[in-house]
Amino acid sequence: MTDFIWIVLTLLAAAALGWPVTAVVLRLARAVESSGPPFSEADPAADQNLDAGFGAEPQAVTDTAGPGGTVTPVRAGPIRRAPAPGSVLRGGLMIGVLERLAVAGAILGSEPVAIAYVVAIKGLGRYAELKETPAAAERFIIGTLASMLWAVAVATAARAFLL
Numbered sequence: 001m002t003d004f005i006w007i008v009l010t011l012l013a014a015a016a017l018g019w020p021v022t023a024v025v026l027r028l029a030r031a032v033e034s035s036g037p038p039f040s041e042a043d044p045a046a047d048q049n050l051d052a053g054f055g056a057e058p059q060a061v062t063d064t065a066g067p068g069g070t071v072t073p074v075r076a077g078p079i080r081r082a083p084a085p086g087s088v089l090r091g092g093l094m095i096g097v098l099e100r101l102a103v104a105g106a107i108l109g110s111e112p113v114a115i116a117y118v119v120a121i122k123g124l125g126r127y128a129e130l131k132e133t134p135a136a137a138e139r140f141i142i143g144t145l146a147s148m149l150w151a152v153a154v155a156t157a158a159r160a161f162l163l
Contacts, residue, residue: 003163007108010158014104015097018150022096025146026139095122096143100151107155108163115148 099118106114122144123130130137 006158006162010108010155010162011101011104013158014151014154015100017154018100018147019093019096021150022143022146026143029139029142092143095125096147099144100147103148103151104155107152108159115152119144119148 099122102118103115106112106118126140130140
């Protein structure tokens with residue numbers, strides 16, 4: 001009975017206390033990002049700046065061949081609208097709780113291979129959103145690693161010292 005109580009408490013600690021830890025790590029990542037050198041156009045990590053341009057309207061140019069200089073829109077390719085604020089990576093809080101429960105449960109159940117299933121399911125489920133928004137992909141990776149490391153640390157400590 002005592003082991004059952006420790007297992008439940010460990011799962012609760014991994015799931016519930018992981019959110020503040022993950023939020024702090026994401027805030028630190030954002031602070032490091034904003035304190036670094038400005039991005040250049042040639043920098044492949046500069047995709048955060050490019051995300052803002054997805055919703056830009058086409059540029060208008062004057063066609064001098066037409067009478068009176070008619071204005072025609074010019075498009076380099078299809079316009080991709082940026083997702084509305086708050087719509088990117090919806091459900092992340094609940095998914096994170098479930099992820100930490102699954103990871104801690106895998107460690108406590110001596111099935112660390114199950115962590116690979118959690119990562120695969122989470123990545124496949126978010127693939128479309130992450131492909132469209134590179135900056136969200138970076139936040140996804142940082143948040144997932146912080147969340148999983150917290151769950152592994154809590155479950156490993158409980159297993160080593162309590163069970």
